[in-house]
Amino acid sequence: MEWLFFALFALVALVGSAGVVLSRNAVHSALFLLLNFVAIALLYILLGAQFLAMAQIMVYAGAVVVLFIFVVMLIGNDTIDDFVARERPVLRVIAGILVAVFAAALVYVSFWAPNGRPNGAPTFGAVESVGELLFTRYLLPFELASVILLAAMIGAIILAARTKPPVGRPED
Amino acid sequence: MDWMGLLVIPVVKGAIILLLLLTATAYLTLFERKLLGRFQVRLGPNRAGPYGLLQPLADAVKLFFKEEVVPHHVDKPVYLLAPLLTLVPALALFAVVPLGPSVHLFGREIPLSMGDVNVAVLYILAIGSVGTYGVMLAGWASNNNYSLLGAMRTSAQMISYELPMGLFVVSLILLSGTMSVTQIVEQGRPWWAWLWLWLGFPFFFITVLAETNRSPFDFPETENELIAGYQIEYGGFKFAIFYVSEYLHMITTGGVVATLFFGGWKGPFVDRFPLLGVVYLALKILAILFLFIWVRASVPRVRYDQLMRFGWKVLLPLSLLYLGITALLVVFLL
Amino acid sequence: MAIKELVEGGVAITQAMGVTFKHLLQKPITVQSPDWEPIAVYPRFRGRHELRRYENGLERCIGCQLCEASCPTGAIYVEAAENDPENPVSPGERYAKVYEINLLRCIFCGACQDACPTEAIVLGHNYTLANYDRRDFLLTKEELLNPPEPNVIIRAEE
Amino acid sequence: MPLEQVLDTPTAVSYTPDYEGERAVVETLRQRFPDAVLATEEFRGDQVVTVRADRLLDVARFLRDDPELRFNYLVDVTSYDRLHLGETPRFATVYQLHSMPYNRRLRLLVPVPNDTNPVVPSVVELWPGANWMEREIYDLMGIRFQGHPDLRRILLPHNWDGHPLRKDYPLGSEPVPFSVNWSEPEFQDLGRQVLKPELPLENVPRGMDPEKYIVVNMGPQHPSTHGVLRLIVELEGERIKQVVPDLGFLHSGFEKQAENIRYKDFVYYTDRMDYTQAMNNNLGYVLAVEKLLGIEVPPRARVIRVIMSELQRLAAHLLWLGTHSMDLAGSGLALLMYAFREREEILDIFEMVSGARLTTSYIQIGGVWKDVPPAFERRVRDFIAYMPARIDDYERMLTRNPIWRHRTIGVGKITAEQAIAMSVTGPVLRSTGVPYDLRRVRPYCGYEEYDFDVITATDGDAYARYMVRMGEMRQSLRIIEQALDRLPDGPYKAGPKVSPPPRELLDTSMEALIHHFKLFTEGIKPPRGQVYHSIENQKGEFGIFLMSDGSNKPYRTHVRGPSFVNLQILDLMSRDHLVADLITNIGSIDIVLGEVDR
DSSP states (O other), X not given: OHHHHHHXXXXXXXXXXXXXXXXXXXXXXHHHHHHHHHHHHHHHHHTTOHHXXXXXXXXXXXXXXXXXXXXXXXXXXXXXXXXXXXXXXXXXXXXXXXXXXXXXXXXXXXXXXXOSSOSSGGGTTOHHHHHHHHHTTTHHHHHHHHHHHHHHHHHHHHHHHTSOOOOSSOOO | OOXXXXXXXXXXXXXXXXXXXXXXXXXXXXXXXXXXXHHTTSOOOXXXXXXXXXXXXXXXXXXXXXXXXXXXXXXXXXXXXXXXXXXXXXXXXXXXXXXXXXXXXXTEXXXXXXXXXXXXXXXXXXXXXXXXXXXXXXXXXXXXXXXXXXXXXXXXXXXXXXXHHHHHHHHHHHHHTOOOHHXXXXXXXXXXXXXXXHHHHHHHHHHHHHHTTXXXXXXXXXXXXXXXXGGTTOOHHHHHHHHHHHHHHHHHHHHHHHHHHSOTTOOTTTTTOTTHHHHHHXXXXXXXXXXXXXXXXXXXXXXXXXXXXXXXXXXXHHHHHHHHHHHHHHHHHO | OHHHHHHHXXXXXXXXXXXXXXXXXXXXXOOOTTTTSOEEEOTTOOOSEEEOBOTTSOXXXXXXXXXXXXXXXXXXXXXXXEOOSSSOSSSSSXXXXXXXXXXXXXXXXXXXXXXXXXXXXXXXXXOOXXXXXXXXXXXXXXXXXXXXXXXXXXXXOO | OOOOSOXXXXXXXXXXXXXXXXXXXXXXXXXXXXXXXXXXXXXXXXXXXXXXXXXXXXXXXXXXXXXXXXXXXXXXXXXXXXXXXXXXXXXXXXXXXXXXXXXXXXXXXXXXXXXXXXXXXXXXXXXXXXXXXXXXXHHHHOOEEEXXXXXXXXXXXXXXXSOTTSTTSOOOOOOOOOTTTTTSHHHHTTTOOOOOOOOOOOOXXXXXXXXXXXXXEEOSSOTTSSXXXXXXXEEETTEEEXXXXXXXXXXXXXXXXXXXXXXXXXXXXXXXXXXXXXXXXXXXXXXXXXXXXXXXXXXXXXXXXXXXXXHHHHHHXXXXXXXXXXXXXXXXXXXXXXXXXXXXXXXXXXXXXXXXXXXXXXXXXXXXXXXXXXXXXXXXXXXXXXXXXXXXXXXHHHTTOHHHHHHHTTTTOOOHHHHHHTTOOTHHHHTTTOOOOHHHHSOOTTGGGSOOOOOOOSSOSHHHHHHHHHHHHHHHHHHHHHHHHTOOOSOXXXXXXXXXXXXXXXXXXXXXXXXXXXXXXXXXXXXXXXXXXXXXXXXXXXXXXXXXXXXXXXXXXXXXXXXXHHHTTHHHHHTTSBHXXXXXXXXXXXXXXXXXXX
């Protein structure tokens, strides 16, 4: 029974990722990405990692893709089409490199990497284990990531603050 | 395989809950119109059936038999997908709300909730955050300046208010020590914990109003500015889905609030008559819905930029402060 | 400062909610017209036109066409004719052979009833004037002489 | 249209009309501009100076800027066509000026030199408020204004043929269907006509860039434009770059209408111009006709008129409060119904006295239509007794409500100088701190005898306008109470020359019957001349310019509507604000499209 669900969700994830790259419309791409994220979240649930699944939906579906769509809505579709059309040769080279890298990764994972469920299966993906790992083994990357995010946030605030403050009631 | 436990019971339970939920939604529209009418010293709908009880049916029939129009300038797949994307999260949210304690039926113990996930609180937040899509995509796919403005407002609003809401919920998790909604309801709390919880309730309620797009934060629609915002190009059945989702969202959020802050199904004599729990929960939800409508009758709408400023400059610091104090309380008192 | 504002705002909103709650307990002001309750109007209410008669059954209208002349929109049409002395329609020399009012043009200003020297044309109390056909808005003399009973309560002026 | 120039307009307001000073001003003009002043005239207390068109700007600038004169407020600009008067040249433009610090009024007549291509200099550079008024003249009379920044048609479609207010413009009409002509072909398919849909022309106004910014049509079908107002709004995100109002969807041509009906018949039309102001508009028109006739009305009529006028002001403020708060809140806010409940009470009183709730036509030439019924006084006293508590309730819902304050404070802020320069009147002007209220400045109906305050605020924003209107409601109650206390007995209308004689007399007095017939067939015939009279209605200065050629129909009737003039300031108010503020601003200006579209 489990493999049936796995096959289903994996297929959906694949269709989703194919849709991301194949659709010409940026919002459609983002929607396919959403589909992909949801499918992957479901795969996490199959693995018993409910917390990861929820985090996946909350962070990626609830925030990241929303922001993608928000940006696309703000700048409009046309600009993206122009961008693609104009810079196609460069993009092809970059895309080629990326495809090569990912293909190599895929081949490595499929044939040489350790397979199956990670060890410590019962607590895998539970809140406690994730929290513990984050604050012990992966403390440095965790802190680095937060510093980078903080820097990005400050940068965004500075960029945004350049525009006029909203009129209406003067600031208290 | 335990077909009974795995398939039949959840399906039957789901069907019953769905039916109840949809009926409740239909009557919530009547409840709101009646109540709003009384707040405005008028009667509200009273022509369809006794006391207007058939009004939801009349509305439904009207909306079902309307011509289905798809304007030629819309992005058709997304345009059609958007109403569903609002409906599904609103429905899914209710799955983790425990309706009452377990009942014994046909020699089985049946918990009165769809699923008892141990990360239910996170589930609520996650599903709530997905609810943005319907509105946002509806606004974008309609290809209309007004709906686009509505969609942009909504997405910004929902993202902003999810943060303080999430932080309040985190405080709650700290206080309860669990992420399972069933356990949050069932475990006892010391009196100071209740008091502290209720102190934070008004602010949490504000974030809930913003998340459900209720007045005074009803920006996506803002009939006075953006006419109907994201719904402007929708009519008939598709509009009905938006309409139902909105009210469904109110009920499910009411259920979540009642569960998290007011002890869910708990009340006197529940241990002897488990089904009484459902009644208590319904009453608590009703009280919260009353509050929703009361606020709507009483205050003007906040302006969009002020809403954002309030969210980021007042609610977010407040929720952080609340979280900090909760942590201290938990460490020293629990 | 911010906290003071927050508290004051909370108090003000609570006050506003208090006002609405007070009204929740009051009796609704809705008048369920026309199905269950009639509308109360004052005697001077200017509704659908009526032509009056004297006690003895003679028509008050003497066909002087003053109403037609005073109408600012030209909604009245009067055609006068000589009374048959044997069988008079009205007490004067002449009477209105044709008397029509086009309600689609009428603005219910009451100039006709002010102008009428014999108080023949008056604006009655009927306000339910909706119809399905434009022709039905053309009030003939017959309809004016036999007005329908309006579903209203007349309020006291005293 | 922004106000580029720095305005050093005085904002003080004098409450004593200086009629002597007006004569002195005419004398000053005569001496200072002997070549420009063609003629002077005094009629019914109005000072009229005829000025040569090529010297208009010099004279006007002198009038505005001279420290002894300071005619800082351009009340009205209009025009007339003298074709049927047999005078040359054919067209003339008319400027009503008011000096706020000295409380003097003056009318400038400017004969337009060329009959076939009439052009006069524009006064927009002196009084920016002249903009729409001049556009209206251009549209309806075909006089062009040299130096006008944006001379386009304003009310009629841009491809309209001709200028309707000219005397030789054919008067369109449509026969009224009766049974005698019902079978005529033109009535055969009445009500079944199917008009071919025509797409309106795409007209993005000059200076707007739909490629770069969002350009939206707000209206003509929009819930918050209070009628068929179309605003073309250019937005950067939610921020407004500019607003261009497109008017005329409800244009009914009431000025042309007025010229072709008898004096008394136009009273019924004044109800319908601004349907929230029936009593006040009746009063404004009737007072102008009475001024033209040179008659006084009996004291009882005067007091009844004051009561009605104040009740109407109150009713309209309530309507404003309800709709404005709903604009800012959505249909849920219960305040709308509370305000309407009280307004219904006032409409009940109107129904009691006049037989109609909205289109009352109660105030008639020479007095009022009928005496008030016996129950009237008690009814009004009841009303003014409980009303203050109700106003407290409204204030409890809004005045200190943080959301309401955030939505209105600082929104649509204008300065006193801007408001005066744009000819804005009423609560919008008073909210900037200028205590200009015609009930005090140019008292009519005996307003000088009443004790009331002119409510002002200082900030000139939407909140200030709200506070001013709330204060005015309370003042109206005060005035009504005083008026009830002094309601004298006696006749309620003037003699049989202007008002129909009492009905009882018709059966007994032949003379009364003759007067009755004469009044209803011929009407009244005022002497030749022209007057301007204005009153303070709930929205601002409502003025009537009347010209009589001695016949029973006015030769020219011009209405100076406060909604039309006040709406001009919308663009100035709304720039750099957000979309939501545009709604606030429209609501806080308080317009009625029936009058804006004229």
